[in-house]
Amino acid sequence: MILAEAKDDILLKRMMGPFCITVAFFFFQFLAESLTAQEHIADATIRFYDLTLPLISALLVLYRKKALPILGVFFLYSISCHPLSAKLTLTSQLMAALISQLLYYWNTGKRGAVSFGRSQLTPRRIGWLVCCNSLLYVIFHHWLQANFDPESATEIFTVQTLINLQWMMNSCITGIPFCYLLLRVCHKPAWGLQYLRHVKASVKSGPSILYQAIWWFLLLIIMYCLISNNINTLLFTDYSLLWLLPVMLWGTVRIGHALVAPVWVIILALLGNYIDGYISIANTLTNANHLHSLIISSTTIFIFSLTIVATGVISAHNRKYSQHVSRLYRSEPNTGLLNFQALSMDIDKHSAEALCLIRCPELNELEQTYGVEFRFEFVKALSSYITGLLPCCDQVYYSPGHGIILRLNTLPDVPVFYRSLRVFRFQWKTSILGLNCGVAYTSDKRIIRNLSEAIKQLNINSYISLLHGRPLSLSPTVPGDNIVESGVIRDVLQQAIDRQSLMLMAQPIVSTVLSAQPVISVRGKIHYHEILIRLKTADDKLIFPDTFLPLARKGGLLPALDITVIEQTFRFMQSRKTSDPDCYFSINLTPESLYQTDFLDNVSTLFKKYSIAPHRIIFEIIESEILDNDNASDILRSLRNAGSKIAIDDFGTGSSSYDRLRILNADILKIDGSFIKNIIDDPFSYCAVKSFCEMAKLKNMEIVAEFVENEEIAQLLTEMGIDWLQGYHIGKPIPVEQAEL
Known part of the structure; x- marks a missing residue:
């Protein structure tokens, strides 16, 4: 039952659509007949602004085949209710509209039903729906009169025929878009609301309210002069027609064709019904003079309509193009969002x-x-x-x-x-x-x-x-004096690399073996130092690695940074070759450096340049996937063969640590501080450290414990067999120049 009711609702909606359009069409047809004015001069009838043919043409443009039943009912109604002259006129209009629409559809296809105002279709619409339509109407009307109403028939090549043709062309060029608008609003009110929003946007983006008010005022004054029956003043004649064009053109360009087009239709309807206001038969000596004035005015009005329509289309196209350029200028191209x-x-x-x-x-x-x-x-x-x-x-x-x-x-x-x-x-x-x-x-x-x-x-x-x-x-006080902008950090980092002015800090790493027995890594030394780096801004603010290393990584500066640290360290060691000829340093290498194919050549060059024995340097690398890279493995192997030692830093935090410990070749294992700082209270950390120690011993590697913060941790690590201790309890980082080497 529910499905049947739904089908009934759909059927009802489908039936209501054509019914509503039919009612709307007959209503607008009634208004068109009421607004149409005509005058009988020299045995011929002249019809002025007539919206009947535009209404029929607009219906065909919008609905095509679906409009035929409505027009059939309209034709039967006209045959039964109108006099012979009206029947011939309506028959001529129907025949002209059907043929011109058929030719128009043949030339444009389905896209011919789109809204008016599109520059691509405007020439074709003027050709088929205006010129062809009006000309066919005049021909059919004369032919029907000659065959069915000979008494009212006249010659086709007369001034009256020319006036009728020009007024009909004037009606079509302005009336078809207007009737199309009315019918489409009745068919789809939402489209009408969209049209009103478009008009509102055009008015809002146009000139100021003062200029628009002046435009309306001038328009009213000119129209008052044209439709008032005052024949004693020049302004109250067809002279005032000349002032309509510049006023309407200004409105079309500045305010928009969407508003001006309906206004022009209203003006033309008034000019057609009040033609005696500006071309009075009482003010002409003969019918010839009156016809001459009528043909001049009809030609002028048609040229005005054609100019206004063409200007409106061009203006709308230029405005749309300007908006498109503005959107491109204001939008981010890849996302379409405003920039x-x-x-x-x-x-x-x-x-x-x-x-x-x-x-x-x-x-x-x-x-x-x-x-x-x-x-x-x-x-x-x-x-x-x-x-x-x-x-x-x-x-x-x-x-x-x-x-x-x-x-x-x-x-x-x-x-x-x-x-x-x-x-x-x-x-x-x-x-x-x-x-x-x-x-x-x-x-x-x-x-x-x-x-x-x-x-x-x-x-x-x-x-x-x-x-x-x-x-x-964010407020003026939130950022504070301790925040350094990333741009400043990047600049300081680049200058420090270029000038080799990094601030070198040294943190001691002390042996737990106090005997004189030599150890693998540093040949009997009881301590060595790890080189750490800082940056210093122009106003002496310190910037730590956790702040500038991410920027260096994004900027691709890590290889250059590592080479700079190595060279500054070597230069310092060379300066102490007399006072501290046997000092040892540990230098960190980033994974990005080990990917560089020329890294090993650069390090070898620095060893020779500063006459530094390779065994005095320990290179620390982070335990990560870098160890699986062939180029990195070759570099580490070459450094070991040259005499330097390799330390695995932050061991235990990477993935598959035990597997790498089994296959890697290194000299020192540095256990990550996250295990060391909790070793007293956390059984898991204790077992992990003990496990690391046992496996490192199997590999004949020395062990360094980081993050030693108190004596209790130091004592426990010593008892576990850890070889080296590093942390604030052992010694804080200080400038390398102040370190006891």
């Missing part, structure tokens, strides 16, 4: 209560895995999700160098928004990913007005937000 330039323009134009920046650094790594399309699709999906979360958000912007930027009309509940953001999941092919984002925002108008500085500070705070796991509000 930073658009944000800057909108901040100047509109007030913003708050700015919010959302940044996801993980995108950089995922882009390398999934490709660049991953980034753009993620940004589009996240921006769409954000738009649904924040109805108060006026616009979403995207800057590839920063992230997603929100311009907010009101500041939302940021913690709630942040929690919702963390719930977001992005599906890429078969993967569903949740990416953590840093969120920084500000509602300080002074900060927002300086947009470039605001984005810079929001960018810094977004990183801090990601580390802290909460949104961060």
Whole structure:
């Protein structure tokens, strides 16, 4: 039963559509007949602005075959209810409309039913629906009169016929788009609302209210002069017609054809019905003079209509192209979102209560895995999700160098928004990913007005937000004196590499074997030092590796940084060749350096340049997949063969540690501090360290324990057989120049 009712509803809707259009067509036809004016001069009838043929043509353009039943009913109604002259006129109009529509459809196809105002179809519409339509109507009307009403028939090549032809062309060129608009609104009211929004946008983006008011005022004055029966003044004659064109052209170009076109239809209907106002028969001596004035005015009005339509189409095309160029200028090409330039323009134009920046650094790594399309699709999906979360958000912007930027009309509940953001999941092919984002925002108008500085500070705070796991509000005091911008860090790092001015720190590593027995790594020494690095800004702020190493990795500077550390260390050792000829240092190498094919040659060159014995250097590498790389393995093997020692740093944190311990060839094993600091209270850490020691001994490797913070840990590690201790209890990092070597 429910299915039957649903089918009945669908059938009812299908029936109501044609019924409503039929009612609308007859209603508009009644209005068209009421508005049509005609005058009998010299045994001929002249019809002025007539919307009947445009209405029939618009119905055929919009519905094609579906319009035939409606027109059939209309024809039968006209045959039964109208006098002979009206029957002949309507028959001529129907025949002309059907033939011209058939030719138009043959030339344009299905796309011919689209809305009027498209520049591609305008010449064809003027040719078939205006010129051909009007000419066919005049021919058919004369032929029908000659055959069915000989008494009213006249010669076809007369002034009256020319006037009728020009007024009919005038009716078609303006009336068909107008009737199309009315019928389509009746068929689909939503389209009518869209049209009204388009008119509203055109008016809003046009000239100021004052200029538009002046335009309406001038239009009313001119029309008053044309339709008033005052024959004693020049302004109240067809002279005032000349002023219509510049006024209408200004409105078409500046306000828009969507508003001006219906206004022009109303004006033409008034000019057709009040023709005696500006061309009065009482003011002419003969019918010839009156006909002459009528033909001049009809030609002028048709040229005006043609000019206004052409100008409107060109203006609409130029406006659309200008908007397209503006969108390209204001949008990020890969995502289609508004760009930073658009944000800057909108901040100047509109007030913003708050700015919010959302940044996801993980995108950089995922882009390398999934490709660049991953980034753009993620940004589009996240921006769409954000738009649904924040109805108060006026616009979403995207800057590839920063992230997603929100311009907010009101500041939302940021913690709630942040929690919702963390719930977001992005599906890429078969993967569903949740990416953590840093969120920084500000509602300080002074900060927002300086947009470039605001984005810079929001960018810094977004990183801090990601580390802290909460949104961060930006105010003039939030960043603080201890925060150094990433751009400054990058500049200081580059200068330190170029000038070889890194700040070298040395942290002692002390042997637990106090006898004079030699050890594998440092030949009997009871201590050596690990080289650590710092950066120092111009205002003497210290920057630690956990801050500048990520920037160095992103900038591809790690190989250059490692070589700089090695050369500065070698230079220091050379300066102490007299006072400390037997000092030993441990230097960290990043995985990126071991991927470089020229790294070994550069290190060998430095050994020779500064006359440093290779056995005095220990190279530390992180236990990771780098050990499985053939080039890295070859470099480490060559360094060992030259006499240097290899230490595996942070052992225990990587994957498959035991397997690598079985196959790798190294001299020193450095156990990660996360195991050492909990060794007293955590049985698991104790067992792990003991296990590492036993297996290292099987490999004949010495063991270094990091993060030794107190005597109790040091004593326990000594009892376990650890060879070397490193940590704040043993000694803090100090400038290498101050270290006891």
